[in-house]
Amino acid sequence: MSTYASLNSPHEVMSATDVRRAIVRIAHEIIERNHGIEGLAIVGLQRGGTWIAEAITKQINEIESSVTVPVGALDVSLHRDDIGIRPVSLGAITDIPFDLTGATVVLVDDVLFTGRTVRAAMEGLNNFGRPRAVQLAVLIDRGHRELPIRPDFVGKNLPTQKDDDVSATSDGVRITAMNASGK
Amino acid sequence: MKHLRSIDELGHSGLLEILQLTDHMTEINQRPVPKVPALRGRTVASLFFEDSTRTRLSFETAAKRLSADTLTFNVSTSSVNKGESLRDTVATITDMGVDAFVVRHKSVGIPWQIEQWTKASIINAGDGAHQHPTQAIVDCYTIREATHTARFDGMQITIVGDIKHSRVARSNIQAFSMLGAKVTLVAPPTLLPPDVSHWPVDVNHHLDEVIPTSDVLYMLRLQSERMSQGHVPTLREYSEQYGLTQKRVARLRDSAIVMHPGPMNRGVEMQIDPSDVKNSLIHRQVANGVSVRMAVLFDLLGSGANLGGQA
Numbered sequence: 106m107s108t109y110a111s112l113n114s115p116h117e118v119m120s121a122t123d124v125r126r127a128i129v130r131i132a133h134e135i136i137e138r139n140h141g142i143e144g145l146a147i148v149g150l151q152r153g154g155t156w157i158a159e160a161i162t163k164q165i166n167e168i169e170s171s172v173t174v175p176v177g178a179l180d181v182s183l184h185r186d187d188i189g190i191r192p193v194s195l196g197a198i199t200d201i202p203f204d205l206t207g208a209t210v211v212l213v214d215d216v217l218f219t220g221r222t223v224r225a226a227m228e229g230l231n232n233f234g235r236p237r238a239v240q241l242a243v244l245i246d247r248g249h250r251e252l253p254i255r256p257d258f259v260g261k262n263l264p265t266q267k268d269d270d271v272s273a274t275s276d277g278v279r280i281t282a283m284n285a286s287g288k
Numbered sequence: 289m290k291h292l293r294s295i296d297e298l299g300h301s302g303l304l305e306i307l308q309l310t311d312h313m314t315e316i317n318q319r320p321v322p323k324v325p326a327l328r329g330r331t332v333a334s335l336f337f338e339d340s341t342r343t344r345l346s347f348e349t350a351a352k353r354l355s356a357d358t359l360t361f362n363v364s365t366s367s368v369n370k371g372e373s374l375r376d377t378v379a380t381i382t383d384m385g386v387d388a389f390v391v392r393h394k395s396v397g398i399p400w401q402i403e404q405w406t407k408a409s410i411i412n413a414g415d416g417a418h419q420h421p422t423q424a425i426v427d428c429y430t431i432r433e434a435t436h437t438a439r440f441d442g443m444q445i446t447i448v449g450d451i452k453h454s455r456v457a458r459s460n461i462q463a464f465s466m467l468g469a470k471v472t473l474v475a476p477p478t479l480l481p482p483d484v485s486h487w488p489v490d491v492n493h494h495l496d497e498v499i500p501t502s503d504v505l506y507m508l509r510l511q512s513e514r515m516s517q518g519h520v521p522t523l524r525e526y527s528e529q530y531g532l533t534q535k536r537v538a539r540l541r542d543s544a545i546v547m548h549p550g551p552m553n554r555g556v557e558m559q560i561d562p563s564d565v566k567n568s569l570i571h572r573q574v575a576n577g578v579s580v581r582m583a584v585l586f587d588l589l590g591s592g593a594n595l596g597g598q599a
Contacts (some may be wrong), residue, residue: 183312
């Protein structure tokens with residue numbers, strides 16, 4: 106049943122090309138879902154989501170040239186409910202140089218897991234105004250949600266064990282099984 | 289890190305980390321709503337046995353912006369006046385459930401003494417003429433912000449005035465030299481400690497000699513409240529020799545920075561209005577005070593190690 110062959114060594118589930126294609130598709134889906142890009146703003150979550158947010162924004166701005174969609178970065182570490190478990194990643198600072206009031210904000214992260222990061226992000230966004238709507242785009246949805254959160258745009262649904270490690274970069278997505286009992 | 293009582297306790301890597309963490313707090317303070325829930329449920333007590341405006345208020349502001357609760361202990365209206373000892377005072381406040389004490393006291397070493405009576409984290413907000421670590425972090429952060437460099441290699445920092453009574457000077461000398469700056473002290477012999485040969489500093493008794501070569505001119509307050517005997521002949525003579533005058537400002541390098549930890553003695557060490565100095569960072573020092581103290585509180589109370597210790 107396992108989607109990966111060997112244990113304890115990284116297994117590629119998306120190649121660099123797959124990642125690029127997923128980003129292009131998500132960009133198109135965002136435009137389609139919102140009937141254009143009017144009032145759209147993209148916000149990547151520090152640190153894993155920022156490069157994806159930038160890639161999606163670049164793609165959107167190439168497809169639709171009527172207005173330029175702004176992109177920002179949000180550090181959620183001080184809004185988390187599990188502060189102390191994850192340290193603040195120094196240098197990964199919030200940078201949202203535009204007002205979010207009335208905007209449709211697409212939050213972007215690399216891997217959606219428990220949903221706690223996204224919950225923290227929604228709280229953090231409120232400090233920057235009241236968006237008209239908030240949507241969620243992720244490169245990987247690996248399941249195991251602990252909160253009622255659902256992505257609007259997904260690069261790939263990836264069944265995982267809870268203690269697996271999933272890493273997503275522009276070079277591809279890799280999964281490492283941490284549990285020797287996985288079959 | 290459990291306590292912050294001296295720059296030594298923080299160490300070089302700790303100092304760099306706090307400076308980086310402060311960048312995150314500065315960003316929060318620029319938001320339309322400058323408040324995050326990071327320290328919800330934590331309580332910070334300020335225990336000030338000496339007067340303070342900016343340190344106490346900036347700690348309280350910092351705690352509130354991180355959603356911690358604050359208790360303010362006011363010596364003049366407390367049971368200390370009925371003879372309650374420091375130990376009992378600390379024990380009493382500890383029993384109310386506090387996670388951190390911010391302590392200022394006229395005696396050296398009080399923050400270390402208090403550690404034996406409480407499980408809470410202790411932040412030194414000034415103990416006698418010994419240490420004032422958060423002020424030193426604020427000053428490093430302010431210089432870093434103004435010069436856009438994290439390392440102070442080759443930077444010439446001149447600290448002027450009442451070194452003898454200054455905990456700010458002691459903490460700053462350590463922190464500035466940790467980051468690579470060259471520190472020169474300028475003061476009359478009576479306002480220097482008896483022996484500074486083991487400090488990483490040069491000493492000069494003439495302000496005019498070092499003005500043209502200073503990158504940072506750090507003015508200290510003449511602490512007349514601590515002066516039991518005559519350390520200076522007259523205030524007027526002191527201010528003529530060691531005060532910042534228009535003439536001296538004119539001889540500063542174009543890029544030179546002027547700082548003062550406050551409160552200022554106008555007409556003594558500051559003979560001019562700081563707003564007349566092109567590169568005065570005195571207001572940045574106050575503004576950054578809140579961000580730095582947020583970083584310190586978060587590091588002590590929000591870090592994994594400490595949370596694990598309490599759970």
